Amino acid sequence: MLVVELDIPWLDSPFLTSSRRIKDIKEIERLIKAGVKQVIIDTGKGEAPSPAPLKAALVNPPAPQIPPVQKTQPGIEPTPEPEKRSLEQEMAVATGLRTKIKKAVDNLQASLERNVPVEISEISPLIDQTLNSLTRNNQALLSLVHLSRKAQKLADHSFSTFCLCLNLAMVKAVSPAEREALGVAALLHEAGWVQLPLQLMGKRTPYTATEKKLIGNHIQIGLALLKSSNLPELAERIVREHHELCDGSGYPSGLKADSLHSLSKLLTVVDAYDEKVHQLADKPGMVPTNALRALYVEAEKGLYDAASVASLITLLGIYPITSAVRLNTGERAVVVEVGDDPLNPTIKIVYDAHKKLLASPLVLDLKQQDVAKTKRTIEAVLDPSNSLDDPFKRLVVED
Numbered sequence: 001m002l003v004v005e006l007d008i009p010w011l012d013s014p015f016l017t018s019s020r021r022i023k024d025i026k027e028i029e030r031l032i033k034a035g036v037k038q039v040i041i042d043t044g045k046g047e048a049p050s051p052a053p054l055k056a057a058l059v060n061p062p063a064p065q066i067p068p069v070q071k072t073q074p075g076i077e078p079t080p081e082p083e084k085r086s087l088e089q090e091m092a093v094a095t096g097l098r099t100k101i102k103k104a105v106d107n108l109q110a111s112l113e114r115n116v117p118v119e120i121s122e123i124s125p126l127i128d129q130t131l132n133s134l135t136r137n138n139q140a141l142l143s144l145v146h147l148s149r150k151a152q153k154l155a156d157h158s159f160s161t162f163c164l165c166l167n168l169a170m171v172k173a174v175s176p177a178e179r180e181a182l183g184v185a186a187l188l189h190e191a192g193w194v195q196l197p198l199q200l201m202g203k204r205t206p207y208t209a210t211e212k213k214l215i216g217n218h219i220q221i222g223l224a225l226l227k228s229s230n231l232p233e234l235a236e237r238i239v240r241e242h243h244e245l246c247d248g249s250g251y252p253s254g255l256k257a258d259s260l261h262s263l264s265k266l267l268t269v270v271d272a273y274d275e276k277v278h279q280l281a282d283k284p285g286m287v288p289t290n291a292l293r294a295l296y297v298e299a300e301k302g303l304y305d306a307a308s309v310a311s312l313i314t315l316l317g318i319y320p321i322t323s324a325v326r327l328n329t330g331e332r333a334v335v336v337e338v339g340d341d342p343l344n345p346t347i348k349i350v351y352d353a354h355k356k357l358l359a360s361p362l363v364l365d366l367k368q369q370d371v372a373k374t375k376r377t378i379e380a381v382l383d384p385s386n387s388l389d390d391p392f393k394r395l396v397v398e399d
Contacts, residue, residue, distance in 0.1 A: 003039045085136045087143075087337050094133050094140035101126055101162060102155040105187060109154065113194050117229040120184060127166065127183040134167050139321060139337050142167070146288060146322040148398040149278055153201050154193055157274055162186040164270045168311050174263070177234075182263045184231060185238035189267060192222030207282045216251050219243060234261070242267045247302040257305065265305035269295060269312055272304065288320035289381045317342035324382040324395035329353050329374060332382065333364075334395055341367045343378070350394045357392050 104126060108118045133141055145160040165186040169179045193201065196218055200211055207215065223240060231239070241264035244250035246257035250268075257265070273295060279285030286294065292313050299309040317338040319325060326332055330353030337346040344366035352358055366376060384395040 090137040090140035105155045105158045112225045143321040160274045181232045181234035184235040192218030203282045238264045266308045269308040322397040324384045325378045326380045328377045328379045
């Protein structure tokens with residue numbers, strides 16, 4: 001049975017989202033313990049439950065199922081789905097792809113600086129290659145998205161939003177044309193920054209009124225620079241709307257939710273997430289889990305599209321890749337892969353229970369661990385910038 005809504009907030013739920021596919025009585029007990037009294041189910045999905053013990057079926061959605069990349073034009077055979085690969089196998093491909101994407105962003109920015117139209121056709125192969133990598137194993141690119149950054153703020157930000165947006169577009173099964181437009185918009189949404197002081201991106205002190213006004217102009221500047229580049233109409237709209245907020249408090253036009261395209265709302269959420277994690281505005285950076293929680297709270301207040309925030313949370317999990325965590329044993333670890341059980345990712349244990357550095361880190365899939373021995377669970381998310389939690393700087397995954 002598929003439950004699509006609970007009567008408690010996401011932050012209070014023991015699962016990733018309010019929607020969940022029931023698997024056993026233990027999941028029912030966990031939700032009852034969390035205070036759930038009513039649920040809404042989708043009777044058109046899931047299997048018919050037996051009369052007992054599923055009289056209050058409560059379920060979590062399966063891990064995002066990424067559809068194969070296909071050609072949909074008449075007369076063209078669908079492209080075979082890329083074979084699945086392990087994280088280790090896909091990482092080399094993803095690393096090379098990241099280099100290509102960042103180089104493309106640099107080239108696009110250079111063209112705009114010279115007032116030369118950008119070649120949109122050069123972006124399409126990158127979209128296809130990214131979709132293929134995400135289909136084989138999306139954990140590789142998602143791990144690169146979360147690396148700690150030292151330079152190339154604009155290129156890294158564009159790479160991250162590009163990968164996250166395409167992954168979400170696949171999960172949400174948007175049309176190929178919309179997926180293409182979203183990919184183009186994600187790479188070009190910060191085009192206007194080529195005419196702004198780049199040191200304002202990631203400023204560590206609050207913006208002045210003048211700086212806020214200057215930054216607020218980057219959308220109009222970008223659209224003016226892209227005017228001769230023949231962007232798809234939808235891509236142009238997404239770029240124009242990616243700083244609008246659902247309650248009308250965004251810019252440049254103060255549009256509200258019902259006036260915004262769904263893909264604009266999606267890019268807005270992804271853009272805000274990357275800004276929060278990598279400190280691209282004038283506020284301190286956050287660990288990924290806290291950034292997701294902040295987005296959830298802001299969506300509850302009406303700033304962001306709740307469905308887009310929920311999709312991002314479902315994609316990344318409660319403990320996104322590269323999250324530093326403390327276990328119930330006192331050990332400290334880094335999340336290296338998120339599977340179909342978001343509460344039990346694969347981790348690399350770096351410190352023992354006494355904060356001593358391990359000579360050889362232990363990689364452990366929490367879902368597959370031998371519970372006859374010590375059962376490890378994640379107890380808390382850590383901030384690797386805290387020297388007390390990470391004295392040897394081994395919980396920070398840097399580029």
